[in-house]
Amino acid sequence: MIDLRQLRENPDRFKAGAKAKNIHVDIDRLLAFDENRRSLMTRAEGLRAEQKRLEKESGPQIGKLAGAIKKATGDEAAKLQAELDELKTKPSHLKSEIAAIEPQIAALEPELNALLLQIPLPPDADVPVGAGSEANVEIKRWAPRGFDFTKSFEANRGFKPKTHQELVKDLKLADFERGVKLAGTRSYILTGMGMRLHMAVLRYATDFMTDKHGFTPISVPVLVREEAMVGTGFFPAGREQAYHIAETQRRNPDAADEKGGVGGASHDLYLTGTGEVGLMGVHMNEILDEAQLPLRYVTVSTCFRREAGAAGKDTAGLYRIHQFDKVEQVVICKADEAESRAWHKKMIGYVEELLQSLEIPHRLLQCCTGDLGPKNADMIDVESWMPGRGELDKDGRPQGAFGETHSASRLYDYQCRRLNMRYRTRSGEKTETVFCHSLNNTVLASPRFIIPFLENHQQADGSIRIPAPLRPYLNGADSIRA
RNA sequence: GGAGGGGUGGCUGAGCGGUUGAAAGCAGCAGACUUGAAAUCUGCCGUGGGGCUUGUCCUCACCAGGAGUUCGAAUCUCCUCCCCUCCGCCA
Incomplete structure (x- = not known):
């Protein structure tokens, strides 16, 4: 979420930002709602201040009169009662x-908030x-010694590469048919060394962040409330x-008579598409101590994605899958641009x-404005080299291509503002609460x-060489063979 | 699934219809004492919104969330959410 006050002061900056990102939002409409709400509020508040003042004035008298009435009788009581009633009516017209104003304010808020979230x-x-991913700018490239991007895989390695689908099949690392039987398209089953390799790389990546870089490993829920999805900025967009x-829509026959067949829990849940939701949600609605920052968390979690709108894209293999x-x-760090950067x-x-x-060849891409999501100020993608991907050559074999494996986002306070995650800071005598900055990046998905891993480490004999750092996670194995 | 008990400031915890935005303690900040620190003492110390005369200013809201009763609600009523305890079931 952006700062409404900043939007008010500098709407053009936000209009230009939305345009550059190719996101359509009616900022003028939001500003009009805001203006309207503020003027209504000013009026209501003035009236309420007056009402409060009257209450304070007449309250003690009302108490006294009410007490006196109890003791008094006849005419005396009636007189006091009349006096009491008059006192009571004073604030009522203000009320x-x-x-009359309050419902008007309440009516503005849902749309105002919905617009603000967008x-x-x-x-x-x-x-x-730039308009989209084709305008992203390559900023860096790396390959292990002996690998030259300007040459084909065959020229580099002396044999024609297999695609990961072929390797997986030959080495019995995955079973797509049965995955689809169980769970539909974009589903798979990792088998044998496929599953072991999967677990090994995940564990290696987790240990790498924890042991080498001091991140705190934590587990996260992958089934979360809507609040967490909105807070992290994945909803509504x-x-x-x-x-x-x-x-809430669950039909439970046992509860049918009471609640018309609805017998589920009291709120809906969502499956998270990334551990970022859980990691960022940990401190939602908290005021952190400045000394705690920066928080550095790493998690490994199952991610679920519907891949809506990607029909027909990357349907085969392990590239684009639902789980x-x-x-x-x-x-999560202090609100300081230099530190964030x-x-x-x-x-x-x-x-x-x-x-x-x-030993995975890869490149860094500076994403252009059109490729950024609503929540990031800046995003760098890492693409790994996949010899079995890309355009086909004259023999119908893929020529190799980069495929996205990582994405590093810099969000300023956008996410923490939505999550209401702040820290307390002191400057002299004044203390202030400030929204934190947040950043996230894939470590390994x-x-x-496994695609670039298998395709880059395949050998002429069809086996896969395991680089040394990963061997301890595979019981010392230095290769995968049929 | 059944039966109870709760949700109050950064934390612990009082208040249960009338200057209560909220006692007390802890934590924090400033000052005094001290060569320095600790201890002690004194003072300060919630969050968010709005206004303009931008001020050690004014004002409104907030005691889980929402609706209600009342001249007046943290306090009473209803609904929702969340947490805890016991029993049942269960990896």
């Missing part, structure tokens, strides 16, 4: 005036302007991407180091990561 965070000035557990596991890193670089650096340790 009815206020009662205003995207403007991209930073140094983010290149990404509602159709999330699985929805409609508990996967991901090691995610999150940093520094963490962003570090968090990207961890991923580069991780990919280098596993599998099985997608």
Whole structure:
């Protein structure tokens, strides 16, 4: 969420930001609602102040009179009663005036809030302007020694590569047919060494962040309340991407007579598409101590994505699937642009180091304005080299292509404002509560990561070489063979 | 699933119809004492919104959330959410 006061003061900045991100929101409408609400509030508050003043004046008298009436009789009592009634009527006309204004304010709020949640965070000035992912800018490339991006896989390695689908099939690492039988399209089953490799890379990535970089590992719920989805900024914009557990709609025959067949729990739940939701939700509605910051969390969680709107895209293999596991890193730091930027670089650096340790060729992309979601000011994607992906050559074999495996977002206070996550800071005698800044980045998502892993480490004999750092997680195995 | 008990400031915890935005304690901040620190003492110390005369200013809201009763609600009533205890079931 953006700061309404900032929007009021500088609407053009937010209009330009939304335009650059290609997000349509009616900012003028929001401003009109805001203006309207404020003037109504000023009126209601003035009236209420007056009412309060009268109450304070007449309250003690009312108490006294009421007591006197109890003791008095006949005419005396009637006289006192009349006096009491008059006192009581004084504030009542103010009350009815206020009662007329309040519903007007209440009527404005739902739409005002809905609009406010839709205003995207403007991209930073140094983010290149562009319409979509094709305008992203490559900023860095890395490959292990002996691998040259300008040459084909065959020229580099001396044999034609198999795609991950072929490797997975030949080495019996996954079973797509049965996955689909069980759970429909975009479903899979990892088998044998496939499952072990999956668990090994996840564990390696978690240990890497924890042991090498001091992140605190925590578990997170993947089934969360709507509040957490809105707070982290995945709702309302990404509602159709999330699985929805409609508990309130559950039909329970035993409860049918009382509640018309609705017998579920009291609120709906949503499956999270990333551990970021759980990690950021941990301190929702909290005021943190400045000394606690920065918080550095890492989790591994199962992620669920409906992939709505992606029909027909990447339907085969392990690339675009409904359920996967991901090691995610999150940093919550002070509201300081320089510090936010520094963490962003570090968090990207961890991923580069991780990919280098596993000898995966990759590149960094500066995402352009049109590719940013509503919540980020800046985003860097990491794409890993996938020899079995991309355009087909004249023999009908893929020529290799980069595929997104990581995404590092810098959000300023956009997310923490929604989550109401603040910290207390002191400057001299004054203490102030400030919304934190937050950042997040993938550490490793599998099985997608298994694609570049298998395809890059395949050998001429069809086996897969395991890089040394991963071997301890595979009981010392140095290769996967049929 | 059944039966009870609760949700009050950063934390603990009083208040149960009338200057209560809220006692007390802890934590925090400032000052005094001290060579320094600790201890002690004194003072300050919730959050959010709105206004303009931008001020050690005015004002409104907030005691889980919502609706109601009342001249007046943290306090009474109803609904919702959440937590806890016991029993049942269960990996």
